Amino acid sequence: xxxxxxxxxxxxxxxxxxxxxxxxxxxxxxxxxxxxxxxxxxxxxxxxxxxxxxxxxxxxxxxxxxxxxxxxxxxxxxxxxxxxxxxxxxxxxxxxxxxxxxxxxxxxxxxxxxxxxxxxxxxxxxxxxxxxxxxxxxxxxxxxxxxxxxxxxxxxxxxxxxxxxxxxxxxxxxxxxxxxxxxxxxxxxxxxxxxxxxxxxxxxxxxxxxxxxxxxxxxxxxxxxxxxxxxxxxxxxxxxxxxxxxxxxxxxxxxxxxxxxxxxxxxxxxxxxxxxxxxxxxxxxxxxxxxxxxxxxxxxxxxxxxxxxxxxxxxxxxxxxxxxxxxxxxxxxxxxxxxxxxxxxxxxxxxxxxxxxxxxxxxxxxxxxxxxxxxxxxxxxxxxxxxxxxxxxxxxxxxxxxxxxxxxxxxxxxxxxxxxxxxxxxxxxxxxxxxxxxxxxxxxxxxxxxxxxxxxxxxxxxxxxxxxxxxxxxxxxxxxxxxxxx
Amino acid sequence: xxxxxxxxxxxxxxxxxxxxxxxxxxxxxxxxxxxxxxxxxxxxxxxxxxxxxxxxxxxxxxxxxxxxxxxxxxxxxxxxxxxxxxxxxxxxxxxxxxxxxxxxxxxxxxxxxxxxxxxxxxxxxxxxxxxxxxxxxxxx
Numbered sequence: 001x002x003x004x005x006x007x008x009x010x011x012x013x014x015x016x017x018x019x020x021x022x023x024x025x026x027x028x029x030x031x032x033x034x035x036x037x038x039x040x041x042x043x044x045x046x047x048x049x050x051x052x053x054x055x056x057x058x059x060x061x062x063x064x065x066x067x068x069x070x071x072x073x074x075x076x077x078x079x080x081x082x083x084x085x086x087x088x089x090x091x092x093x094x095x096x097x098x099x100x101x102x103x104x105x106x107x108x109x110x111x112x113x114x115x116x117x118x119x120x121x122x123x124x125x126x127x128x129x130x131x132x133x134x135x136x137x138x139x140x141x142x143x144x145x146x147x148x149x150x151x152x153x154x155x156x157x158x159x160x161x162x163x164x165x166x167x168x169x170x171x172x173x174x175x176x177x178x179x180x181x182x183x184x185x186x187x188x189x190x191x192x193x194x195x196x197x198x199x200x201x202x203x204x205x206x207x208x209x210x211x212x213x214x215x216x217x218x219x220x221x222x223x224x225x226x227x228x229x230x231x232x233x234x235x236x237x238x239x240x241x242x243x244x245x246x247x248x249x250x251x252x253x254x255x256x257x258x259x260x261x262x263x264x265x266x267x268x269x270x271x272x273x274x275x276x277x278x279x280x281x282x283x284x285x286x287x288x289x290x291x292x293x294x295x296x297x298x299x300x301x302x303x304x305x306x307x308x309x310x311x312x313x314x315x316x317x318x319x320x321x322x323x324x325x326x327x328x329x330x331x332x333x334x335x336x337x338x339x340x341x342x343x344x345x346x347x348x349x350x351x352x353x354x355x356x357x358x359x360x361x362x363x364x365x366x367x368x369x370x371x372x373x374x375x376x377x378x379x380x381x382x383x384x385x386x387x388x389x390x391x392x393x394x395x396x397x398x399x400x401x402x403x404x405x406x407x408x409x410x411x412x413x414x415x416x417x418x419x420x421x422x423x424x425x426x427x428x429x430x431x432x433x434x435x436x437x438x439x440x441x442x443x444x445x446x447x448x449x450x451x452x453x454x455x456x457x458x459x460x461x462x463x464x465x466x467x468x469x470x471x472x473x474x475x476x477x478x479x480x481x482x483x484x485x486x
Numbered sequence: 487x488x489x490x491x492x493x494x495x496x497x498x499x500x501x502x503x504x505x506x507x508x509x510x511x512x513x514x515x516x517x518x519x520x521x522x523x524x525x526x527x528x529x530x531x532x533x534x535x536x537x538x539x540x541x542x543x544x545x546x547x548x549x550x551x552x553x554x555x556x557x558x559x560x561x562x563x564x565x566x567x568x569x570x571x572x573x574x575x576x577x578x579x580x581x582x583x584x585x586x587x588x589x590x591x592x593x594x595x596x597x598x599x600x601x602x603x604x605x606x607x608x609x610x611x612x613x614x615x616x617x618x619x620x621x622x623x624x625x626x
Contacts, residue, residue: 118538118540122537237536240536241533244532244542245532245573246573282532282533
């Protein structure tokens with residue numbers, strides 16, 4: 001990359017990037033803490049992750065203007081790992097996820113993202129929103145009406161404050177106001193400090209303290225794979241959104257590698273795996289950030305605020321964070337997908353719903369994506385396996401022509417053969433394949449089968465109209481030897 | 487005479503009415519007129535469209551496609567037209583775009599899609615009237 005381009009990406013928009021970076025840092029803190037709590041780890045794990053990832057990705061990312069950090073999607077995948085094996089295994093998984101993501105970028109697998117249908121993406125986003133929402137229920141257990149009132153107040157401020165001014169992020173105002181009320185009135189509601197320790201120090205380098213053996217790998221590999229897929233999915237989706245908002249292109253493979261590098265760094269410095277954040281990136285671009293500087297500033301300001309204000313941060317009531325998370329889930333959910341559910345094709349709608357249900361039942365976003373992709377493939381195979389066969393008698397009923405329309409492959413040959421009448425009393429049959437295409441061994445086999453069956457009844461078979469690729473396949477596989485091409 | 491016209495649209499009914507009124511306005515000298523439609527995509531719309539269409543390129547193509555009928559409609563009346571798509575907060579980007587170009591006037595419908603926003607924040611059209619340097623025509 002040329003010097004002038006590097007300079008442009010870093011210093012092309014200093015004022016906008018610095019201001020947007022500060023706004024993003026303020027919005028990152030409550031989310032990083034809340035996502036740590038979802039994952040079941042100390043708030044510092046999420047804060048260190050957001051700090052490391054935001055700083056590292058500023059240098060190695062492929063999409064300037066995008067914000068990455070600890071995210072809900074990733075946190076949701078870690079819950080059982082942390083519960084069963086503890087934080088050290090999470091850090092090891094984070095590093096492994098980073099390595100896998102670098103491989104993803106090196107082998108340029110970003111292009112395979114196109115195999116993930118859009119209805120699966122929408123299902124992914126919706127189920128993410130639902131899981132973030134339901135993960136907040138635990139904070140309401142054994143709480144009094146005060147908790148509900150504070151959450152309500154948080155949400156009211158978040159949604160109504162923008163009507164007064166948009167200069168200050170309304171989530172920040174909500175957190176400050178609700179914290180002030182909770183602290184001054186001494187309600188005794190749970191706060192961030194009750195959920196884990198908050199150390200006011202910079203992260204330090206330490207490799208995870210785990211036995212390096214095959215057993216460990218077997219434990220962390222499935223989690224790392226799920227984190228890799230979900231992380232790349234959300235990061236590349238976010239990159240496309242930032243592409244669109246800024247009307248510029250980005251290097252998706254570089255971004256994949258960058259996500260990997262930043263996760264390795266996060267894992268080495270006590271942070272959990274993260275990825276790009278849709279909401280924060282939108283906030284960043286809207287606040288005027290579009291360069292690499294904004295991500296760097298957001299990470300540094302975040303760490304600075306934690307070190308300086310850590311004592312205050314632990315007193316933030318969980319009610320305020322729960323309110324922010326409910327807002328995040330409402331904002332993440334793709335409401336238009338529900339409004340238009342009756343309008344989109346039934347297959348697309350069911351893929352979306354199955355993706356969501358799989359995630360909600362298994363609590364694993366990766367399973368949902370997998371289920372959605374498999375179901376879409378089945379639907380596609382069913383749709384494309386429809387073959388139309390139009391018979392036509394000629395020569396006073398002594399000859400019959402079958403016009404075949406559609407794709408001939410393993411899923412469609414049964415229907416194709418079923419619609420041919422072998423008992424016809426005729427002399428000659430022509431199979432017109434002009435509007436068809438032979439795809440595989442099964443298709444060739446079906447034509448062979450057809451020819452044999454007709455010849456048993458003394459009927460001559462002709463094939464015509466094979467397109468180039470189909471006849472090459474036919475020659476290669478050596479089927480329909482006698483009459484092909486005539 | 488308003489020849490080179492910038493017309494801010496969001497694809498809504500109000501915008502379509504603005505187009506028809508503009509055509510009426512310039513009908514005596516329509517062969518000299520040119521209408522540039524301009525559509526601003528904000529952050530939420532970007533998010534929704536990318537989710538819907540997969541990536542930015544497809545989303546851009548689909549947006550242009552959406553305005554093809556409108557352009558045909560205008561050209562069918564004998565007036566040249568094209569569409570420009572901008573990205574960012576609608577009023578800010580529209581004002582900047584309008585002031586950087588050389589337009590005889592800027593036309594906008596009086597009310598876009600979001601009624602609540604108009605009620606509370608003031609409308610895009612009000613901001614345009616205030617900050618655009620060339621004459622602004624608001625179609626009610």
